Amino acid sequence: MLQTAQRQSKTKKPSPPHERFLEAYRWMLLTRTLEEKLVSLYRGGLITGGVYIGKGQEAVSAACGLFLQKGDIFAPLIRDQAGRSAFGEPLLDVTRTYLGSRQGPMRGRDGNIHRGRPQQNQLAMVSHLGAMISVTVGALMAKRFKGEKDFIGLACIGEGGMQTGAFHEGMNIAAVEQVPLVIVATNNHYAYSTQNDREFACHDLVDRAIGYGFEGYSLDGTDLSACLEIIGGAVKRARAGRPPQLVVASVLRLSGHGEHDDASYVTEEIKREPFARDCLKVAEQTIADLNLVDAKTLTEWRKEAVAKVDEAIATAQKEAPPEGDKEDWCAISVRDLVDSLQ
Amino acid sequence: MSITYLEAIREAQAKLLRDDERVFIYGQDVGGTFGGAFKATKGLAKEFPGRVLNTPISEDAMVGAAIGAAIEGMRPIVEMQFADFSSIALNQILNNAGTHYWRTNVPVPITVRLPSGGTKGSGPFHSQSMESIYAHYPGLIVMTPATVEDAYTMLIEAVAIDDPVVYCEHKYLYYHLKADKLPTQGVPTGTARIAREGRDLTIVSYSAMVHEALAVAEQLAGEGFEIEVIDLRSVKPLDTNTVLASVARTGRLLCVGESFPWGGVTAEVIARAAAEGFHLLDAAPQRLNAKDTPIPYHPNLWSAHRPNAKEIARKARALLRE
Numbered sequence A: 001m002l003q004t005a006q007r008q009s010k011t012k013k014p015s016p017p018h019e020r021f022l023e024a025y026r027w028m029l030l031t032r033t034l035e036e037k038l039v040s041l042y043r044g045g046l047i048t049g050g051v052y053i054g055k056g057q058e059a060v061s062a063a064c065g066l067f068l069q070k071g072d073i074f075a076p077l078i079r080d081q082a083g084r085s086a087f088g089e090p091l092l093d094v095t096r097t098y099l100g101s102r103q104g105p106m107r108g109r110d111g112n113i114h115r116g117r118p119q120q121n122q123l124a125m126v127s128h129l130g131a132m133i134s135v136t137v138g139a140l141m142a143k144r145f146k147g148e149k150d151f152i153g154l155a156c157i158g159e160g161g162m163q164t165g166a167f168h169e170g171m172n173i174a175a176v177e178q179v180p181l182v183i184v185a186t187n188n189h190y191a192y193s194t195q196n197d198r199e200f201a202c203h204d205l206v207d208r209a210i211g212y213g214f215e216g217y218s219l220d221g222t223d224l225s226a227c228l229e230i231i232g233g234a235v236k237r238a239r240a241g242r243p244p245q246l247v248v249a250s251v252l253r254l255s256g257h258g259e260h261d262d263a264s265y266v267t268e269e270i271k272r273e274p275f276a277r278d279c280l281k282v283a284e285q286t287i288a289d290l291n292l293v294d295a296k297t298l299t300e301w302r303k304e305a306v307a308k309v310d311e312a313i314a315t316a317q318k319e320a321p322p323e324g325d326k327e328d329w330c331a332i333s334v335r336d337l338v339d340s341l342q
Numbered sequence B: 001m002s003i004t005y006l007e008a009i010r011e012a013q014a015k016l017l018r019d020d021e022r023v024f025i026y027g028q029d030v031g032g033t034f035g036g037a038f039k040a041t042k043g044l045a046k047e048f049p050g051r052v053l054n055t056p057i058s059e060d061a062m063v064g065a066a067i068g069a070a071i072e073g074m075r076p077i078v079e080m081q082f083a084d085f086s087s088i089a090l091n092q093i094l095n096n097a098g099t100h101y102w103r104t105n106v107p108v109p110i111t112v113r114l115p116s117g118g119t120k121g122s123g124p125f126h127s128q129s130m131e132s133i134y135a136h137y138p139g140l141i142v143m144t145p146a147t148v149e150d151a152y153t154m155l156i157e158a159v160a161i162d163d164p165v166v167y168c169e170h171k172y173l174y175y176h177l178k179a180d181k182l183p184t185q186g187v188p189t190g191t192a193r194i195a196r197e198g199r200d201l202t203i204v205s206y207s208a209m210v211h212e213a214l215a216v217a218e219q220l221a222g223e224g225f226e227i228e229v230i231d232l233r234s235v236k237p238l239d240t241n242t243v244l245a246s247v248a249r250t251g252r253l254l255c256v257g258e259s260f261p262w263g264g265v266t267a268e269v270i271a272r273a274a275a276e277g278f279h280l281l282d283a284a285p286q287r288l289n290a291k292d293t294p295i296p297y298h299p300n301l302w303s304a305h306r307p308n309a310k311e312i313a314r315k316a317r318a319l320l321r322e
């Protein structure tokens, strides 16, 4: 059974916001603040490798993290800082990983967005897109084997990653196993430089849901209330034992693919589309229109976000980097079985 | 005029598209105004409309489609965004392309370009060198050009070859290597190149490690050693004769590769040298590879993980002392 709930952007008379609107907004604000800082560190040559931000996708991502409980599994991807933070990832994990501190969860072995804490149910993505869907399915199967109750998994993907074989297999196996999984796919209209017309040819990605035995929902990802309602609803249904859920959000990537990319290929035309709105600005407009908090409080929140981010960066910057000669060069946990190579 | 390794790859593709209407390029972000993650196809979509095509993120299907097109007479070039992502297409490359001629007598002339090797800060999934995996399987040619000239002529040759070719281009060399001009003719694949002559020790290498080996040879020349450096150029076919002839002159062999240490190209070279040239060796042949862990992100770890000039020099000195 396919259900679609379309939300139109409300420019005229805003309806009352979702009850967790302000909470989600603060995660969005923190994320925007953090990522702007990371970008400036990158531009200043203080971050090696890439920086990948979720500008324009914070509303979707925050909603992904917000409804998860402690025992749930979260498989975030490239542009999910807001969701990671809302799910409980400390800011220090981010700054330590980006800045290559030995004390971060990845200890300098992996960088930027390739991080996680599997023991806290934050799966650590590999680059290979689509690969984390089936891993999330397996984690949920394990919870079921172990007799745990009330858990769900939420995995994020871009519309580009949806075109991998791994993604298709992952969706199918999730439905076969009937695990409580929510997949939140964000169509930001670009996979690196490639536009939708060279990514897929179906009318609407959400139509795929029915083909796999998922329930599908469409979402205007620039509208925070809609994100909370629809992603929150999908989480609730998955938790209640409904079939796996697919949410397809529409936004525009408001940055380069990574910070090395000037995104000059993004057309002026697409920047005028309704989905090209900046979800943070839209949320702030709603706050102002409905007078949800006063300007002074907003300023306080911004200051707080800056202070938290600055502190996490300063701490990570003071920490020692890993050193080759002190590194434990071992890729397996069973030490007796380490190969005697070299 | 000066031309980089990366520009040579682009120029080779431009020439191929110009000269042979069977050629098309298939890969993520290769088309439009973008021209690929590394710009190896910059401008080609405009110059050759309809023949430089962006694909979905579907490596398995990209190679599968290329195989089908090749069977029907085309000469596709598939660009992987990074060599690491070719793991998704392993099944098509190894089991479809690699077996096809042997099973059906119909060859599969595809070229799969793999932007390979480590660069600072790229981490475990954007740094891999996969030549050993492809060389292990029957039915594939595996090229590992180390110079601008080879990058150019070998890519042209790759497309001309009737069999599937895995063309490993090194990302570090993209911008670091320059030549004055492009050659009109290349050395055929399967023939190694003596990159530097010497008589005390042979260092066999390929791809970016050739340049590390040359740096070590230069350094050790100051200590009075003459080191011969061999650039394999292709790891399959592997030019055993050139290696053995060199070992006959020097009596000592060190083989250096950037990839993981278990098995692989360096082990293959040593095995052949030991089996066929045991009597030529004055000391046990040695090899040097990356460490047996995934490739680390942090530059401090990365530079310790891969074989570097310092390590090669240490290993070379030890061998020379024996």
Ligand SMILES: Cc1ncc(C[n+]2csc(CCOP(=O)(O)OP(=O)(O)O)c2C)c(N)n1
Binding pocket: A078, A079, A127, A128, A129, A157, A158, A159, A160, A161, A162, A164, A188, A190, A191, A192, A253, A257, B028, B057, B059, B081, B085, B088
């Ligand atoms: C299997 C695979 N092939 C190629 C890549 C290289 N790559 C990294 S991100 C990306 C584009 C992703 O687009 P999308 O899934 O839409 O996510 P977005 O970046 O738009 O958030 C590509 C091609 C990859 N990570 N994995």
Ligand SMILES: [Mg+2]
Binding pocket: A158, A159, A160, A186, A187, A188, A189, A190, A191, A192
């Ligand atoms: Mg996208």
